Amino acid sequence: MKLLALAVVLPALLPAAWAQAEPDAQRQRELVRMVRQDCGSCHGMRLTGGLGPPLDAARLAQWPLEALVATIHQGRPGTPMPGWSALLSREDSTWIAQQLQKGFPGEAR
Numbered sequence: 277m278k279l280l281a282l283a284v285v286l287p288a289l290l291p292a293a294w295a296q297a298e299p300d301a302q303r304q305r306e307l308v309r310m311v312r313q314d315c316g317s318c319h320g321m322r323l324t325g326g327l328g329p330p331l332d333a334a335r336l337a338q339w340p341l342e343a344l345v346a347t348i349h350q351g352r353p354g355t356p357m358p359g360w361s362a363l364l365s366r367e368d369s370t371w372i373a374q375q376l377q378k379g380f381p382g383e384a385r
Contacts, residue, residue, distance in 0.1 A: 297367035307372055308381055310363075318356065323380055327356060333379040344373035 299307060312321065318328040329335070336344060349369040351359030360369065375381060 297370070299368055299371050303368070304371070307364075307368055308375075311372060311375075311380060312382070323376075331376050331380065333377060336373075336376045339377070341370070341373055341377065344376065345369045348372055 298304075311323075315328075315331070316323060318326055319331050320326040320328075323331040345366070347357065349359060349361050349364065349366060351357050364372070
């Protein structure tokens with residue numbers, strides 16, 4: 277009975293838990309630079325596509341947040357998309373996914 281209750285409650289809590297953890301301002305600047313430089317090497321420096329597909333808000337807003345986080349964090353087997361879990365925390369991956377769905381910010385100069 278307890279296991280069934282956990283199975284019902286846990287999925288509802290996950291999105292709230294992801295939304296609570298946000299990197300500080302310095303880490304956000306680092307993540308923006310990383311995405312623009314490292315992800316941009318495949319997805320285009322403006323994230324408009326290249327080897328990888330475009331990472332524009334209109335396209336990614338249709339994806340479930342959890343799917344984007346999993347793709348960033350674990351990669352996509354059988355494709356050139358690597359997982360970034362060695363460099364990113366789950367919170368970092370969630371923040372990046374949220375920003376991609378809104379329209380990814382440019383680098384601060």
